[in-house]
Amino acid sequence: DTAVSQTPKYLVTQMGNDKSIKCEQNLGHDTMYWYKQDSKKFLKIMFSYNNKELIINETVPNRFSPKSPDKAHLNLHINSLELGDSAVYFCASSPDNSGGASDFGPGTRLTVT
């Protein structure tokens, strides 16, 4: 049974489009995260939510909007996609707010053409 799941796994789209990535965790964790890993493999936190409340909102363009309908779900919507948004996006979760995500989803590889 998958602990942290993301859909879709691959996303290819054109510049200017709007897309969403969905994430669900069945671990009962309180905290969920979105990370971006760029082409140089550098991993950077974008957002974190604790019990549906936004805790961290890094310097991410406001074209990116996270939404947490409940503790088990954290979705990411991206408006007006740009070439530089191409990356792998990881959803993750942790049981507490220590800062270190304990479980990662499989990632969504976003390619903007």
Place this chain on the structure above:
Amino acid sequence: QKEVEQNSGPLSVPEGAIASLNCTYSDRGSQSFFWYRQYSGKSPELIMSIYSNGDKEDGRFTAQLNKASQYVSLLIRDSQPSDSATYLCAVDSGGYQKVTFGIGTKLQVIP
């Protein structure tokens, strides 16, 4: 700018040897330190977390923390080819859940 620095490698060690992975950080206020393993094309996996100065052991892995020197390391004993991966150091910076990652060190264990 809070920084976490790692040598990107690759670090090559023979099978059975001890692999030593190092990480330095710039924020003296950091309290939480994490090591992740990431196989090529896969998602990161949390290996170890450490919060106090000294050593913390878990199986073949030992994390070492020296806050005075702003240095955290990961030792892998009896390295196996299956340990070949990129190891990411992550450090709490700015408090509450804000973790900064290093670029990662690529480890190659040679059979």
